[in-house]
Every structure is written in structure tokens, then in C-alpha cells.
Amino acid sequence: MDVMQMANSLPMWIACGIPVCLVIVQACLFLKSSLTAGKEVGLEKAQLNAAIKSSAVTSIGPSIVVLSGMLSLLVTMGGPVGWMRLSMIGSVMFEGLAAGIGTQQVGVTLGTDPMTGEAYAMALWTMILCSIGWVIFATFSANKMDKIQTKLSGGSTGKLMTIASCAIIGVFSSMCAQHLAKPVYQIIQSVDPQVLAGSYKNALACILGAVIMFVLNTIANKKDIKWLKEWALTITIVAAMVITAVV
Amino acid sequence: MKDYYNDTFLPKVNKIGKITGYLGVALSFVPAIVLIVVYGILPKGAALLAAFIAGASAFGVLWFVEPISYYPVVGTAGTYMAFLSGNISNMRIPAASMAQVSAGVDAGTEKGSIVATIGMAVSIIINVSVLTIGAILGTSVLAMLPATVTTALGYLLPALFGALLVQFGMKMVKHSLIMILFAFVLYMGIGMGFFLWLPGSSNWLGTLGCVFVSILIGLLTYKNAEKKEA
Numbered sequence: 001m002d003v004m005q006m007a008n009s010l011p012m013w014i015a016c017g018i019p020v021c022l023v024i025v026q027a028c029l030f031l032k033s034s035l036t037a038g039k040e041v042g043l044e045k046a047q048l049n050a051a052i053k054s055s056a057v058t059s060i061g062p063s064i065v066v067l068s069g070m071l072s073l074l075v076t077m078g079g080p081v082g083w084m085r086l087s088m089i090g091s092v093m094f095e096g097l098a099a100g101i102g103t104q105q106v107g108v109t110l111g112t113d114p115m116t117g118e119a120y121a122m123a124l125w126t127m128i129l130c131s132i133g134w135v136i137f138a139t140f141s142a143n144k145m146d147k148i149q150t151k152l153s154g155g156s157t158g159k160l161m162t163i164a165s166c167a168i169i170g171v172f173s174s175m176c177a178q179h180l181a182k183p184v185y186q187i188i189q190s191v192d193p194q195v196l197a198g199s200y201k202n203a204l205a206c207i208l209g210a211v212i213m214f215v216l217n218t219i220a221n222k223k224d225i226k227w228l229k230e231w232a233l234t235i236t237i238v239a240a241m242v243i244t245a246v247v
Numbered sequence: 248m249k250d251y252y253n254d255t256f257l258p259k260v261n262k263i264g265k266i267t268g269y270l271g272v273a274l275s276f277v278p279a280i281v282l283i284v285v286y287g288i289l290p291k292g293a294a295l296l297a298a299f300i301a302g303a304s305a306f307g308v309l310w311f312v313e314p315i316s317y318y319p320v321v322g323t324a325g326t327y328m329a330f331l332s333g334n335i336s337n338m339r340i341p342a343a344s345m346a347q348v349s350a351g352v353d354a355g356t357e358k359g360s361i362v363a364t365i366g367m368a369v370s371i372i373i374n375v376s377v378l379t380i381g382a383i384l385g386t387s388v389l390a391m392l393p394a395t396v397t398t399a400l401g402y403l404l405p406a407l408f409g410a411l412l413v414q415f416g417m418k419m420v421k422h423s424l425i426m427i428l429f430a431f432v433l434y435m436g437i438g439m440g441f442f443l444w445l446p447g448s449s450n451w452l453g454t455l456g457c458v459f460v461s462i463l464i465g466l467l468t469y470k471n472a473e474k475k476e477a
Contacts, residue, residue: 027368030327062407126295141326210413217413244402
């Protein structure tokens with residue numbers, strides 16, 4: 001039997017559908033209990049609805065990015081596995097690397113050589129074995145880290161709020177700096193001009209995102225325009241994307 | 248007074264999280280088992296061990312560093328969800344943070360953590376739905392996306408990160424400027440290969456370093472502010 005036929009067969013769709021369903025079930029259980037908890041601690045229905053709406057809007061763009069990244073995985077590993085891997089513990093970069101490491105052991109270079117049954121199984125097993133480390137440690141440690149954080153902050157609300165808002169700024173500084181530093185050290189290392197051009201564009205998109213967001217947020221806050229506050233992020237991202245692509 | 252958050256919500260979150268998390272680990276093997284049972288393909292133990300060791304040396308540090316780095320941002324329920332579903336920095340954290348902004352609650356409070364949980368759960372449902380549609384449509388339809396669209400999509404995440412840094416940085420301008428400068432220097436160092444002596448690829452150092460240096464600076468200034476008030 002052809003490997004890709006097997007990779008796209010009904011048994012594989014069913015087998016991959018089971019873990020995907022679990023991810024959805026988990027999200028629904030958490031959604032239900034957090035909505036109940038929200039009402040109990042005095043959040044208004046309007047606040048809960050606003051939270052649902054804005055997180056849905058924020059997720060659409062990145063979801064499409066992941067989808068376009070899934071393309072390469074669909075070609076090499078077939079629909080079911082690509083779908084499962086990116087719905088669960090997934091990131092496009094990790095999955096591609098892990099699959100490549102797996103097939104390499106049996107002498108198949110992912111994306112270049114034709115896939116064999118053995119290489120396909122190796123890729124699948126490697127993706128699974130190398131990804132469960134995250135889930136095991138996170139599941140094991142989630143409630144323990146809560147205790148550590150409460151202890152460190154001495155239960156002070158002010159300190160807990162400081163920790164959380166500084167952590168968010170830390171994460172996004174890190175993500176931005178990753179794109180901003182790349183063209184600079186690539187100049188020093190004199191890499192391929194085409195690679196450098198790509199890094200320039202990413203850095204530009206990041207700066208445009210920051211600048212446009214700053215302008216829109218300032219206007220929205222000064223004139224208290226409610227719809228602009230809600231849509232500022234979406235407008236910013238689309239504008240930054242289009243400008244970067246056209247320039 | 249009855250403390251719903253600590254007495255009811257958190258225990259429930261831990262119960263759901265532990266059961267679904269460990270079940271998720273077990274169920275992720277189902278496709279591999281189907282490969283054995285239905286198609287009779289089992290990789291050789293030695294090759295698989297070699298692949299696992301290669302993978303573990305590349306990613307092993309991340310298994311521990313990422314849950315610790317992201318915990319202060321996503322909280323307990325978020326940790327259970329984010330690591331089972333993946334796509335943390337590019338989707339879960341943006342969705343959770345924007346949910347807090349629109350609901351008008353502060354990160355780090357009980358309300359904030361409940362709203363972040365809602366945001367993350369919604370983002371998982373959207374994410375999986377989009378991927379499911381894409382997987383069903385298949386490669387033929389996805390390949391029809393014009394090249395300009397895929398190129399432009401590549402700029403979405405950097406733009407999102409820049410916009411979100413401003414969104415959250417505007418409340419703490421001085422702190423954010425120091426952090427972006429620190430992060431830039433750190434990533435220059437990583438990019439120039441100054442940290443290659445660290446285990447795994449030293450990329451994990453970026454987020455870990457930024458999150459904890461940011462928290463440290465925040466707590467130090469918080470203490471100073473407290474002293475001034477006292």
C-alpha cells in the first residue's frame with residue numbers, strides 16, 4: 001500500500017480525531033467552569049461576552065498562519081497527522097523538526113526523499129515522544145507553581161498583579177526582540193541577502209505593528225472611541241501586514 | 248465569607264487539568280498504535296531511541312523551561328490548556344491578554360485569571376475549528392492560496408507581537424523600554440552564538456530571561472514604591 005494512501009486513510013483520521021476531540025473537550029470543560037466562576041466572583045455578563053468576542057477575534061489571524069504552516073506538514077505526513085499535531089501540543093516549527101529527526105534515523109530526508117512506511121512511523125513516533133515532555137511537566141507542575149507564586153508574593157494582590165503584568169511585557173519584549181535583533185546580527189554575520197531581506201521585513205512588520213497600535217490606541221483613549229478600542233488590534237495587524245508586503 | 252475562587256474554582260481546575268492532561272499524553276499515542284495494529288508498522292527500537300535522544304537533546308530543556316516561563320502569564324488553568332494545545336506565544340497568550348483588556352480586568356487578580364481562562368478556551372476552539380476546516384479541504388485547496396497572501400501571512404505574527412507590546416507596555420512605559428532594550432541585547436547575544444555552551448539550542452534563554460528579568464525589575468520597583476509611601 002502506498003504510504004500517503006495509508007497516511008490519509010480512514011483509520012488514521014479516526015485515530016487522530018480522538019486526541020483532537022480531547023483538546024476540544026478540555027477547552028469546553030474549562031470554558032464552562034470559568035464562565036460559572038466568573039458569575040460567582042461578580043463579573044458582569046457584558047464583560048464575559050466581551051472576553052469571548054475579543055479572544056475569538058484575536059485568534060483568527062494566528063489560526064490562519066498556523067493553517068498555512070500546516071501545508072508543509074500535510075504534504076509530508078498526510079492530513080490526519082498534520083491536523084492532530086497542530087491541534088495538540090503543536091507548533092509548526094517543532095513538528096517539522098521532530099519529523100525530520102525521526103526520518104533521518106532511517107535514512108530518509110524529509111521533504112526530499114520519497115516517504116517510506118518505516119520513515120513515516122519513525123516521524124510519527126518521534127513527534128509524539130518528543131512532545132509529551134511538555135504536557136507531562138506542565139500537568140504535573142501547574143498547581144505546584146501556583147503555591148510557589150503565592151508564597152513568593154506573600155499573598156499580596158499588588159505583587160501578584162505586578163508579577164503578571166511584568167511577565168506579559170517580558171513575553172512580548174522577547175517575541176519582538178527576536179525579530180528586531182535578527183537583521184542586525186545577520187548583517188554582522190553577512191548572511192545571504194535574500195535571507196536578510198526576509199528578516200528586514202519581519203522587523204519592519206514588528207515596528208509597524210507597534211507604531212500603528214500606539215497611534216490608534218492614543219486616538220481611541222483621548223477621544224474615547226469605543227469601537228476603535230475594540231478593533232485597534234485587528235486594524236493594526238492587517239495594516240502592518242499589507243504595508244510590509246507592498247513595500 | 249465563601250471564597251469561590253480558591254475553594255471551588257481552583258480545585259475544579261486542577262481536577263479537570265490533571266485528568267485531561269495525563270489522558271492527553273496517553274491518547275496522543277493512538278495514531279501510533281493504529282499504525283501497528285492496522286498496518287503492522289512498528290519502528291525499530293534502536294532507531295527510535297536514537298531519534299528520541301536527538302529530539303530530547305534539542306527540545307528537552309524546553310519541556311521544563313517553557314511551562315515555568317509562561318506560568319506567570321497564563322496561570323494554573325492556562326498552563327493545563329496551553330501545553331496540551333500548543334501555540335502558546337502566538338495564540339494563547341494574545342487571546343488571554345486581549346480577553347482581559349476587553350473585560351476590563353487586571354492580570355494577576357482572580358477575575359483576571361478567570362477571564363484569561365475563558366480567552367484561552369475560546370482561542371483553542373477557534374484554532375482547532377480553523378485547522379479542521381483546513382485539513383478537510385486538504386492540500387489541493389490550501390495550495391491555491393496565492394503566493395502574495397502566504398508571504399503577507401508571514402508578517403502577521405511579528406506585527407501582532409509589536410502591537411501587543413505597545414498595548415501592554417503603554418501602562419508601564421519606562422519598564423517596557425528597559426525590557427525591549429534588554430531583550431534586544433539578549434537576542435543579539437543568542438544570535439551571535441554567545442550562549443551555545445548552554446544545553447539544547449540556546450533559544451529558550453530568550454523568553455525565560457525576559458520574563459524573569461521583567462518580573463524582577465517589576466518587584467524591585469514595587470518595593471521601592473512601597474517604601475516611599477511608608
